[in-house]
Amino acid sequence: MLPIYICEDDEKIRAAQREYLEKLILIEGYDMEIVLCSGHPQEVLQAVKESARRGIYFLDIELKGEPMDGFGLGQEIRKLDSRGFLVYVTAFQDLAFETFRYHLEALDYIVKGNPDKLKAGIRHCLQVITERMRKEKGDEREFFSVKVMDVVKHIPVDEIVFFETAGRTHRIELHAQSDRIDFIGSMQELEEKLGERFLRVHRAYLVNTDQIAELDLKNREILMKNGEKCMFSRGMKGVLLDKM
Template sequence: MMKVIICEDNSVHRAKLKQLIENTILREKVDLDIALCVGEPEEVIDYTEKNHITGIYFLDVDLKNNINGIRLGERIREMDPLGFIIFTTTHLEMSYLAFKYKVEAMDYVIKEDYDFKQRVESCLLKAYSTYYKGKLKEGYISIKEDTRIINIKLCDILFIETTEIAHRIRVHEENRQFEFYGNLKNVQEKLTSNFYRCHKSYIVNKDKIEEIDKKNNKIIMINGEECYVSFRYMRGLLL
């Protein structure tokens, strides 16, 4: 899931921008999450240093801090070279500084302009589309659900299983699980060769297997989770 980071020192503007982005995410059903919404640039730097992400950053230019938005963008660009940086400002004349510090901003959105809402939405959706258009060619699959589109990074998947609810699929990643409606056959057609149908109810990522317990027909994944392998599919798993 792609992350959105907001840094705006004015609490009213910060809340307005956050609400606007949340509404866009819900309305457009995109797989985005607001990971951080703060007024202090140091918090953004700390988050970006600790999390290896390609993010969408909305940065106020004038942060009433010794680190202004342009400088913050410069730091972000060092840590997240492929990130999308959008400056929100009342000072368009300061935009030249972004070129000076090689920030490579996606856009400059004037807070008081009549089309502020449309410009923010446009930037958000364009960044999302650009990112996943490239990533879908680099080991992602896109799953459509009623209320959202889920973009799944294949190398993060441990295994996929059916649930007790008919036509409901659960995806296990190392640090999260999520569900959607579908069937294993259709999902398997979108997967790469390292995924193996090991059971009528399971598809496993062979690259994420820690151990195969042949006696109990179990597969232990790298995070300790277990799934089952049927006897008829055991041989194919061991090849």
């Protein structure tokens, strides 16, 4: 389910947006939910950090009395949710080009002066998002999302080679084809989340079986396709041979 965030400094407009979005979600049966409706950008950022999910963001540009405007908020959201859908809702039509200057890749820019046009713009955005999500589910690569400090990273699952314990309590190191990421986590939780493609071959290693190049049965080592090696326990020999 896609979370929806609204950041609008005008209380009446904010309430109207929420009401119309709730009606659309109910009538059309969209797999979406409004999780936050606020006039404060910091509240939105905190909620996005805690969620770590791809979201939909309806953002006002002129946020009076706040430390950042809608463009600044969009930039911060992009650091946390690089694949989210940004929609700018504002009274100033001539500011539309600014979304390109800030490299925000906004989905749409809606002028809110006319209630009917505002509703039409919101309806169009949800239709576009729904269609994109439908197409992506047909051929989209599966992503693993991990929170590192205040940034959420999305790594294609097929590019993950293995996970290993990093020698410190609750620290995990993800080895991908072109990256290494150290984060707080649990091997058991990863094993349950990632499914049968990933195999706990040793208490210190969780490997992507699609990334295995060869087995060294004598030394109980797995050579991965990226050239790195992982140990495997004696009891995993038969399981690994079945996977090859």
